[in-house]
Amino acid sequence: MVQTKGEVFLMRECAEQRTLEKYQAKINLLLALSRFFDQGGEQLPKTLEPLNKAAAVLVQSEGPKELESAVKILEEYLNSSPEVYQALTYEFNRLFVGPAAPKAPPYESVYRSAEGLVMQEQTLAVRKMYLREGLHSQEQGHEPDDFIGTELEFMAYLLSRALSSQQEQNLSAAQYYLELHREFCSKHMEQWVEAFAQAIGRSTDYPLFTALSKILVAGTQSSFCK
Amino acid sequence: MYQTHRNICPRNCYDTCSILSTTRNGILISVEGDPLHEYTKGKLCAKALEDVKKVYSQKRIRYPMKQRGRFSGYWERISWDEALNLIAGTILRLREEYGNALPLALNKYSGNFGVLHNAMEGLFSGLGSTTRAIGSPCWSAGVDAQTYDFGTFFCSDPGDMGKSQLIWLWGVNPAWTAVHQMPLLLNAMDRGVKVVCFDTYFSATAARSSHFIQVRPGTDGLLALGFSKVIVEENLLDPDLASYSLGHEEFIQYLRRDIDLNHCAEITGVPVKTIRELAVDYAKTHPACIWAGFGLQRYTNGGQNLRAIDALGALAGHIGEPGGGVQYGQFKTWQFAGQLQGLHPKQTPESKGLLKSVPQDKENREDRLLSINNFAEQALQCSDPPVKMLWISGRNPLSQDGNLHLWKALIQKLDYIVISDLFHSMSSQAADLFLPVTTHYEHWDLHASYWHYWVGVNEPTIAPVGESRSDLQIAWAVSHKLNQLAPGSCAFPTGGEEKETLLKEVGPDMLEILGLETPEEILNGPVRARFPATAWENRRFKTPSGRFEFGSARAEASGLPAFPVYRPPLSPSEEFPLRLLTPHHATTINSQVYSSETEKEDFIFHLSPEVAERYALQTGERVLVWNKFGKLEGIVQIENRLPREAVILYQEPVKSNLPLNSLMGTPNTDMGNLSLGAPGFALNETFINLRKLN
Numbered sequence A: 001m002v003q004t005k006g007e008v009f010l011m012r013e014c015a016e017q018r019t020l021e022k023y024q025a026k027i028n029l030l031l032a033l034s035r036f037f038d039q040g041g042e043q044l045p046k047t048l049e050p051l052n053k054a055a056a057v058l059v060q061s062e063g064p065k066e067l068e069s070a071v072k073i074l075e076e077y078l079n080s081s082p083e084v085y086q087a088l089t090y091e092f093n094r095l096f097v098g099p100a101a102p103k104a105p106p107y108e109s110v111y112r113s114a115e116g117l118v119m120q121e122q123t124l125a126v127r128k129m130y131l132r133e134g135l136h137s138q139e140q141g142h143e144p145d146d147f148i149g150t151e152l153e154f155m156a157y158l159l160s161r162a163l164s165s166q167q168e169q170n171l172s173a174a175q176y177y178l179e180l181h182r183e184f185c186s187k188h189m190e191q192w193v194e195a196f197a198q199a200i201g202r203s204t205d206y207p208l209f210t211a212l213s214k215i216l217v218a219g220t221q222s223s224f225c226k
Numbered sequence B: 001m002y003q004t005h006r007n008i009c010p011r012n013c014y015d016t017c018s019i020l021s022t023t024r025n026g027i028l029i030s031v032e033g034d035p036l037h038e039y040t041k042g043k044l045c046a047k048a049l050e051d052v053k054k055v056y057s058q059k060r061i062r063y064p065m066k067q068r069g070r071f072s073g074y075w076e077r078i079s080w081d082e083a084l085n086l087i088a089g090t091i092l093r094l095r096e097e098y099g100n101a102l103p104l105a106l107n108k109y110s111g112n113f114g115v116l117h118n119a120m121e122g123l124f125s126g127l128g129s130t131t132r133a134i135g136s137p138c139w140s141a142g143v144d145a146q147t148y149d150f151g152t153f154f155c156s157d158p159g160d161m162g163k164s165q166l167i168w169l170w171g172v173n174p175a176w177t178a179v180h181q182m183p184l185l186l187n188a189m190d191r192g193v194k195v196v197c198f199d200t201y202f203s204a205t206a207a208r209s210s211h212f213i214q215v216r217p218g219t220d221g222l223l224a225l226g227f228s229k230v231i232v233e234e235n236l237l238d239p240d241l242a243s244y245s246l247g248h249e250e251f252i253q254y255l256r257r258d259i260d261l262n263h264c265a266e267i268t269g270v271p272v273k274t275i276r277e278l279a280v281d282y283a284k285t286h287p288a289c290i291w292a293g294f295g296l297q298r299y300t301n302g303g304q305n306l307r308a309i310d311a312l313g314a315l316a317g318h319i320g321e322p323g324g325g326v327q328y329g330q331f332k333t334w335q336f337a338g339q340l341q342g343l344h345p346k347q348t349p350e351s352k353g354l355l356k357s358v359p360q361d362k363e364n365r366e367d368r369l370l371s372i373n374n375f376a377e378q379a380l381q382c383s384d385p386p387v388k389m390l391w392i393s394g395r396n397p398l399s400q401d402g403n404l405h406l407w408k409a410l411i412q413k414l415d416y417i418v419i420s421d422l423f424h425s426m427s428s429q430a431a432d433l434f435l436p437v438t439t440h441y442e443h444w445d446l447h448a449s450y451w452h453y454w455v456g457v458n459e460p461t462i463a464p465v466g467e468s469r470s471d472l473q474i475a476w477a478v479s480h481k482l483n484q485l486a487p488g489s490c491a492f493p494t495g496g497e498e499k500e501t502l503l504k505e506v507g508p509d510m511l512e513i514l515g516l517e518t519p520e521e522i523l524n525g526p527v528r529a530r531f532p533a534t535a536w537e538n539r540r541f542k543t544p545s546g547r548f549e550f551g552s553a554r555a556e557a558s559g560l561p562a563f564p565v566y567r568p569p570l571s572p573s574e575e576f577p578l579r580l581l582t583p584h585h586a587t588t589i590n591s592q593v594y595s596s597e598t599e600k601e602d603f604i605f606h607l608s609p610e611v612a613e614r615y616a617l618q619t620g621e622r623v624l625v626w627n628k629f630g631k632l633e634g635i636v637q638i639e640n641r642l643p644r645e646a647v648i649l650y651q652e653p654v655k656s657n658l659p660l661n662s663l664m665g666t667p668n669t670d671m672g673n674l675s676l677g678a679p680g681f682a683l684n685e686t687f688i689n690l691r692k693l694n
Helices: A005-013 A017-039 A041-060 A067-077 A082-096 A108-112 A121-132 A148-167 A171-203 A207-220 B048-055 B080-098 B115-125 B140-150 B158-163 B179-190 B220-233 B248-258 B261-268 B272-284 B302-315 B372-381 B404-413 B471-485 B498-505 B508-514 B519-524 B553-557 B609-614
Strands: B002-008 B018-024 B027-033 B065-067 B075-077 B104-108 B131-134 B166-170 B194-199 B211-214 B288-292 B368-371 B389-393 B416-421 B433-436 B445-448 B454-458 B578-581 B603-607 B622-626 B631-638 B646-648 B686-692
Touching (some): A041 A067, A041 A207, A041 B075, A067 A207, A082 B075, A121 A148, B080 B104, B115 B389, B115 B445, B158 B288, B166 B179, B166 B272, B220 B272, B445 B498
Parallel strands (some): B166 B194, B389 B416, B578 B646
Antiparallel strands (some): B002 B018, B065 B075
């Protein structure tokens, strides 16, 4: 039996416990990022700490060094006063929610469709990929399927399936999920996350959100798995 | 996969189009005009064609939000439950504090004319006697004028115009604001029918007409009286006039005695020779139709202007003539049951459904009624009890009303402001609470037109975007919360089905005019009311005398002239020598914007060469325009055939923090009380000065 690249890669890389931990760290970061966006600005006191923790673990386990300063910024915000958290909430809504036109709408199709709208072909394409895995967005029809929080959660899902398959010695399943993850990254997340991060960066004066945009970009690169 | 649904455009527009929308996997992908609809004929205007973009705009509000500090921009996303608690808590607190519900005010108009949106009125009726905005910013003077003359407000089927041998478009710009009438007009011209466009400026419709007659702003009534004078002099009166009209002799005497064609020509800007020719043509051509627009009645003499035009139509024998008449609009197809809005059974309004069209029966209801056009001013004067909570729905008063400084003063005095809307607006910047509403692609509704005779159902096409809810769902939820917190505190229903509610609005009156056996039949598609195509075809009128009333005792009893006599509009002053006209633009309906691509960088002030010369201005130069209400900066554009004494500023979307209404006061029209409970907004009586900037 000929081994595909993915299998070779996974077998070699995952031979060490350290690599498995690194995968888990990446999954944790994706989930923490997903919750950060999904729970909204009002829940920052609850979502910031897990995000910081996940990012810190990743940096320690051979994550990109340039993230160190971003993680530090997150950490500095952890013990903010209620007033600062309140200000961050308003900023979160100004950037991502409204009611004034959000500065960085957190939806893929806004960055990729000709008219900059939600619910476009990208949304349906993402929906299709979820469906391949028997998944659908809980808010399907109300919230665009290509909401950043949902896409992040899907990436985490694919990686965790890869990881558990690996642990169960189901190498072909592990390879399948890694391939799917890579496909999703290249067809979707990587197609817009930079533009989204730039929109955040140029619209905010809060170091927290600039740092967040850096962590988001670094944490969603498929190359990061290697 | 692909599904098609029926929708109806709910905007404040003549056409009230029947739309077919297509979804793919639950996502709205396209909209088109219903090809089988007699008026829509498969076509939509550029605005409706932007609907998909509007529904899926990244700017659309998806969640309830509360603001810390009005105008602060500090918004927090909250759950519906929290929003409802805030609203219900405020309502209960204020009602407890003042012992009644009058501190609670509703200001709602035409953001969506769907009948189920009257749930907001219903909710407020369920709270007790409250404070309401009544009247209309749009067409009040004209509605009253036609009510004095004909007895009720009715027009022919727009297709009836196809029989006309002569069509006068008087102050109406269908090329921009009623595009479905254009094929009929263009076909008529192809058949050799003369289409004459009267307007204050060379509009898009004027450009497509056989003739353009430029009328000085606010003098349309005098021009109509001039035409009538010629008809009298030339002995071209309808010989049957005596059989169906009241007071024609006295009116003719007035024309003989008081109307001088030279004076008429001088004031209106239309030469005597032209007045004579047009008048003779109009009197001799049968059938001949006049379509009078809304702009000509947005003056302090607006009602008189339209009464004079009605009288002209009658003198020449065109009223009740197939293909003739003086067409303005109608209420007659709005015979909804009125259950939802909580109309008292004793009320017998002209229409039950067209928002703000119905003055309330003061004997049965003790609501505090404030004119929608002077709302802030009158609300500030309310002291026993004061207005404390304001709900703005389907409106954007900070962008559309006059006297903005009074609005700002009112905002400072209010305890709580709730706004429900699709998008953030000038007004929602002042809100404490923002509630996201659904578009017509996300809820059930029922619609009539104020122009054509069709009534139809709007089906939901897609799931509500985000957490948005329809006005009906919001009203139910508020009532539910109120009753949860204080049982019995709101009489409005606490829940239900939109579709069932809709069917209940198709009551016996509506079934009869539509010729239906059961309400459910309307779900099959739009239905045309079974009225004859020609209004007043038997020349039996709804006036007290049963005749067309040149002389109206009702008008006289209201302190108005009994006859359509000339009353001049306001004059400019030395300080503010130019009139400002703000016509509708093809890309917007009031503050509702349809395409962000059309957003202008600057206000564009359109000037005639004469005005430009007087102020030594060139196209492209920057000017400051001001009056005692405010100021705006913008760019000059010089064009031929604009008025010599006015500046035109279209209601176009502009990237500015100031609305063009910064320049508006609130002069009232002469009429509006009779049918709508309040006079209209004479917004064409706005005067300004301007100067070049650098």
